[in-house]
Amino acid sequence: MEFKKLIEKRSEEYWKNYIPTLSIDCVIFSFHETTLQVLILKMKEQDNWGLPGGYVKKEENVDEAAVRILKDRTGTENIYLQQFYTFGNLKRSESAFEDYSDALWHKQRFVSIGYFALAEHSNVKMIVDEYSNLVEWHSIDNLPPFMMDHRTIVDKALITLREQVNNHPIGYNLLPEKFTMPELQKLYEIILGKKLNRGNFYRKILRYDILIKLDESRKGGAHKAPDLYSFDLEKYNAALKDGLQGNW
Secondary structure (H helix, E strand, O other), X not given: OOHHHHHHHHHHHHHHHEEEEEEEEEEEEEEEXXXXXXXXXXEOOOOOEEOOEEEEEOOOOHHHHHHHHHHHHHOOOOOEEEEEEEEOOOOOOHHHHOOOOOOOHHHOOOEEEEEEEEOOHHHOOOOOOOOEEEEEEEEOOXXXXXXXXXXXXXXXXXXXXXXOOOOOOHHHHHOOOOEEHHHHHHHHHHHHOOOOOHHHHHHHHHHOOOEEEEEEEXXXXXXXXXXXXXXXXXXXXXXXXXXXXXXO
């Protein structure tokens, strides 16, 4: 179906079934190949990229809507998801549909609730829906131009993630089940945006007693194979109640 006709058809349905002027945008983070990445999409007939998002049904809680949208985009419900900010500036979204009728659902002024999700890269299925033609992971260091205010949403999500790195299960949700200490340190460095002293980082992490050293190592490198670790989830959650505070 032609994109314009699809939008107009869905507009009629949305006026009946969804809460007007309220939307959800999701920033889905993943850690892959030593980079922090964001899942973004390109809508049909749009030059710029956008975030996975959607609307809240009239008989649906906001958090339930976010879980549904995330499942539709990634094929999974078991992802750490947190509401982090509300975006409501004037004319933040209408311009994307400026060539359409003012009665179009999508052209209304929308206040968007931002959620960020933390996903283990291999568990995410990149699903192209009827509105988009590309869905890709992009490094936070090499993001393309965004539609509407979606770059602002990504930046705010990253700031929130950075603020919470000491007291939320960020490593557990972004790393694979088995990981090396250098991989864990690299994750923290990327989120915090600074280089960390290796010795200090190792001592602090080990002092919290939240890791299980496995009787195996990462094979395949030219140097000595690094030891593999996993999180002791019970101890990790207990430590997070007090926060992993201090300077990294």
